[in-house]
Amino acid sequence: MGIDERKLKAIAEQVLADEKEKNKEMSVVLVGESRMRLLNKKYRNKDKPTDVLSFGRTKGVSGFLESELGEIVICPAAIKKNALKYGVSFEEELVRVLVHGILHLLGYNHERREKESAIMRKKENFYLSKYLKNK
Numbered sequence: 537m538g539i540d541e542r543k544l545k546a547i548a549e550q551v552l553a554d555e556k557e558k559n560k561e562m563s564v565v566l567v568g569e570s571r572m573r574l575l576n577k578k579y580r581n582k583d584k585p586t587d588v589l590s591f592g593r594t595k596g597v598s599g600f601l602e603s604e605l606g607e608i609v610i611c612p613a614a615i616k617k618n619a620l621k622y623g624v625s626f627e628e629e630l631v632r633v634l635v636h637g638i639l640h641l642l643g644y645n646h647e648r649r650e651k652e653s654a655i656m657r658k659k660e661n662f663y664l665s666k667y668l669k670n671k
């Protein structure tokens with residue numbers, strides 16, 4: 537269950553470039569299941585760990601640079617479980633949640649309307665196929 541940080545950074549940079557957000561920055565944090573459970577409970581009122589949470593920069597709040605998009609929190613243990621559940625590799629699931637988190641920071645949402653969900657899913661699948669074919 538190794539994580540290639542350089543590859544993840546390259547994928548994140550390419551997604552941002554493809555989305556015309558090349559000069560934007562974000563943080564990616566890896567946490568354990570207990571920490572992710574606490575975050576998911578606090579921010580989504582769901583008392584269980586999840587694979588990824590995105591925290592976008594709040595506009596108008598001081599202390600942020602215009603180039604900062606926010607933070608993506610990833611739980612490798614949850615990703616490993618989901619990879620087994622969906623019959624995909626850990627790497628594929630990790631790339632999927634990274635792309636998912638980036639798209640959330642860019643304003644895409646899958647929880648409001650089905651049309652938005654379809655757009656986000658299409659973009660996720662596009663980036664997943666683009667980056668995993670170059671393994």
